Amino acid sequence: MPILTPTAATGARSAPQEMTYVDPARTMPPEELDGFLEGTSLNGPFVADLLSDMMAHERAGARLYRSVAERTNNPVLKQRYTQFGKETADHVEILETLVAELGGDPGYVSPAARASEKAGTGLVESTFLLSGSVDLMTQELVMLDAVLLAEAKDQANWACLAAMVEDLPEGDVREAFQTAVDEVEVQEDEHLTWAQDTRCRMISLQATSGPTTSLVMKAEEMVARIRSLFE
Amino acid sequence: MAFNPLDEQGIAVEDQFRNWSELNVTPYDKHTVDPYTRTRVILMNGIEVESILFSHQFARHTDNLELKRALATSRRVDAQQQKAVNGLNPGEQMPLETTLGYEQVAVDLTAWLARHEPDPMLRQALDFALLEDFDHLYRYANLYDLMYGGHAEEITQHLTEITPGRPTIVEHRHPHDEVRPHFETHAVDPLSRMHVMTIVAAEQQTMNFYMNHGTDWIEPIARGLYAEIALIEEQHVTHYESLLDPLDSWIANWVFHEYNEVYLYWSMLQQESDRRIKAIWDLHCNMEIGQLQVACDFMRRLEGREPAEMLPPALPDTPVTFEPNKDYVRQVLADQIDLRADGIDYVGVDDLPSSHRYFEYQATVNEGGAPSEQVVEQTRDKRGTEHRDETEGDHPIRDLRPQHAS
Numbered sequence: 001m002p003i004l005t006p007t008a009a010t011g012a013r014s015a016p017q018e019m020t021y022v023d024p025a026r027t028m029p030p031e032e033l034d035g036f037l038e039g040t041s042l043n044g045p046f047v048a049d050l051l052s053d054m055m056a057h058e059r060a061g062a063r064l065y066r067s068v069a070e071r072t073n074n075p076v077l078k079q080r081y082t083q084f085g086k087e088t089a090d091h092v093e094i095l096e097t098l099v100a101e102l103g104g105d106p107g108y109v110s111p112a113a114r115a116s117e118k119a120g121t122g123l124v125e126s127t128f129l130l131s132g133s134v135d136l137m138t139q140e141l142v143m144l145d146a147v148l149l150a151e152a153k154d155q156a157n158w159a160c161l162a163a164m165v166e167d168l169p170e171g172d173v174r175e176a177f178q179t180a181v182d183e184v185e186v187q188e189d190e191h192l193t194w195a196q197d198t199r200c201r202m203i204s205l206q207a208t209s210g211p212t213t214s215l216v217m218k219a220e221e222m223v224a225r226i227r228s229l230f231e
Numbered sequence: 232m233a234f235n236p237l238d239e240q241g242i243a244v245e246d247q248f249r250n251w252s253e254l255n256v257t258p259y260d261k262h263t264v265d266p267y268t269r270t271r272v273i274l275m276n277g278i279e280v281e282s283i284l285f286s287h288q289f290a291r292h293t294d295n296l297e298l299k300r301a302l303a304t305s306r307r308v309d310a311q312q313q314k315a316v317n318g319l320n321p322g323e324q325m326p327l328e329t330t331l332g333y334e335q336v337a338v339d340l341t342a343w344l345a346r347h348e349p350d351p352m353l354r355q356a357l358d359f360a361l362l363e364d365f366d367h368l369y370r371y372a373n374l375y376d377l378m379y380g381g382h383a384e385e386i387t388q389h390l391t392e393i394t395p396g397r398p399t400i401v402e403h404r405h406p407h408d409e410v411r412p413h414f415e416t417h418a419v420d421p422l423s424r425m426h427v428m429t430i431v432a433a434e435q436q437t438m439n440f441y442m443n444h445g446t447d448w449i450e451p452i453a454r455g456l457y458a459e460i461a462l463i464e465e466q467h468v469t470h471y472e473s474l475l476d477p478l479d480s481w482i483a484n485w486v487f488h489e490y491n492e493v494y495l496y497w498s499m500l501q502q503e504s505d506r507r508i509k510a511i512w513d514l515h516c517n518m519e520i521g522q523l524q525v526a527c528d529f530m531r532r533l534e535g536r537e538p539a540e541m542l543p544p545a546l547p548d549t550p551v552t553f554e555p556n557k558d559y560v561r562q563v564l565a566d567q568i569d570l571r572a573d574g575i576d577y578v579g580v581d582d583l584p585s586s587h588r589y590f591e592y593q594a595t596v597n598e599g600g601a602p603s604e605q606v607v608e609q610t611r612d613k614r615g616t617e618h619r620d621e622t623e624g625d626h627p628i629r630d631l632r633p634q635h636a637s
Contacts (some may be wrong), residue, residue, distance in 0.1 A: 008419060019575075
């Protein structure tokens, strides 16, 4: 089972920064980061931080999918959100396995991971904190927007990792990265393409649906319309 | 034995409203109350005030109707709880006597948290402010003696010593020297998070109390002392709140607040000697569990996160306990009296360069004299000696041993 929220109990460690203090018992020491991927051409500390960042983004994505799957009124969207959410949670586990295989600590929460988590939190909060000032149809688009933005970075992360792997020499390290990329990249491409296409379709359906405005519709009518969107 | 609040239902929030008679509780008798019953009342009032203020801040950052209504409902209950708790303080207990209770809370809560704090940096933060709150008790005790011939140990019952800490006059620091680095929310021990949230709430309410009650007196020495110490409490709130990780979301903070409230009411319940007040702690504990369940439900539905992922499997086994901490306080006094702050660091006063902003700030605010020094001088002049209650021997710092009126 992937760890979707790292805590002290799950072995989370972090690195102190100017304003972040970490208990020495849970500090990721610089020498351990320096030793990551030692003997390869890769910048071990940077790659450790990057993989932690990617994990944080996948975790945020898994939570986003759980949240929007729970709240969407459209069965097609719900099915996709649920499916992609599960796959995203799997991506967390794949990254955890990758880091462990490379000799790193999957519990490491890097400064970059913290920044990604903040962005991810903002993204999921954007789907509900201001829901009082949007109608239900717009709310569906807001949730899909959040998914699109999350998948855009997600797909970019994995494409970048794939490109990096291309330059690695043959061996265990390359094989470990390649296995992860092979499992995930095609799904990320699918997630992003789906989000882009579905968003475009939703906008197109709304734009060509006639002059009836959302304001005029009652909530039940709106929900019925949302439910039938992709029929 | 500690339990997992997530496994309990508590009382449904909609069933938590009480009528005026129920809220208009019978206060304790200030002459017979256990001092630590008083401190428990003061602490839990501060906890409820923080809960209410946090909820208001959260509500100002969303227009999600369901969320706002849920916050308003829990907050209304918290406001009722605050009335029931704070109403235990009797009207015949004058604000200065309540103030002595506040400082007994500050000393014995801070010291206890420090003794049980697993993180060395957080323990240092607690120790630093501990010596300052300890001094405030001494200054207010002298005001009580000066104005009323009162003996503060009738409030503290000798459970907390009354003697100088880090002198209040030297506690005034430039705001830039009050901000500390924060713990990392993923790696932090859950107990440490609760310790910090608890002390933030306690110091915040102390600050609120002094900023509002300082003008209850006519005498300038009293008004001046409250103003001076209220500004130190503002420093303390800045100091402690900066230890919290800003990464946590609004809903995560809501869940953490409710969880900590369950822990604290459960803690108070374990030690309470007054049966009637114990029943209030028990009732409120079950109410907070109900409120926790509401917050957790929103976390699941809106944030897509299972609260059990970020909370420990059970409350800490050790309840937050009010008890004497004299040896600990004396040791911290002996070791850390001369510590000051330099940016995010703690340094000895002798290590500060003469050009440090600390000295400029000191010169500005202390120009013309500090009420915290004046109150002791006036007590010496009036009574022949200052007021102390040293139960464990001479003050560990020779220079802080009593002077007498010349």
